[in-house]
Amino acid sequence: MSAYRICFVCTGNICRSPSAEVIVRARAQDAGLDVDVDSAGTDSYHVGDGADERAVQALKNAGYDGTRHVARQFDEDWFAGRDLIVAMDRGHARILHALAPDEESAAKIRLLRSFDPDLEDLDHDDRRLDVPDPYYDRSAENHEFTEMIEQIEAAADGLVDFLAERTEHPA
Template sequence: MKNSTTRAVLFVCMGNICRSPSAEGVFRAHAAAARLDVHVDSAGTHAYHIGEPPDPRSQEFAARRGFDLSRQRARKLSTDDFAKFDLLLAMDKDNLARMKAACPAVHQHKLKLMMDYASQSDSDIVPDPYYGGPDGFDLVLDYLEDASAGLIRAMQQKLSKIPSKT
């Protein structure tokens, strides 16, 4: 990692149309508010929806909270992503296992669960809302806002430990 700080974060779920684009939008807003210079993206472990925008329900519920997902397009996780990103966060254990299976050993330390950064929720995964009702999309956003705030805190703590160059 560059100077022991995270400068590029990739959020990963299965199809890249619900959870990971929502995580990208939520975290991008939190990082901007915290004035953190970080590259943010999302991807899916499966190629079901390549090129498609996020699920309309994800966009609608995110917009209600002030997060714009409209410019995002689904893409599949690539081998290059493991080298390009400093941190790759899976939404659940199945997708984390798929990432671990595809990730070169040298980059395994970059793989974690998104909910590792949550402090207000007991869940260790972000549940997939795709086949459920509207409450699932709100719950996903609750979890992502909690975990994003925790990730911001973790990044700020790392940055505060870097000696200045003056």
């Protein structure tokens, strides 16, 4: 059996989705899961750029390395090569649904925070399921980036549990 394949998607692929990629990859590896994790943006604004330095710092503060990321744009052909497409907010989910070539592809789309055990009973249109975009946070402390990491981590454990039910554990 091949690895379970996941793509995290946000707007520019420099803050939220690369942070989710790094965190979930680490958590899945710690759990011994056979998972391939990547990320992309819905737009091409930052294709080729590294992760936002504030996201890299927030990841570092939480014990992760986000320095190797290179932003790219999601391609609708990727639906065929992924088992799960994880949107960072409802806007991204709408864009992904519009790109999905068929119902099977559309069924692969989930909101990241829907995996958070404290939020799993919310309606899929509830704004609390969004990971807010921290890009415009200009505070010296970058509170919104820290909050983003905390929200991703809260959902990551539920996502890893979801993956554990769907993947083989390497020997």
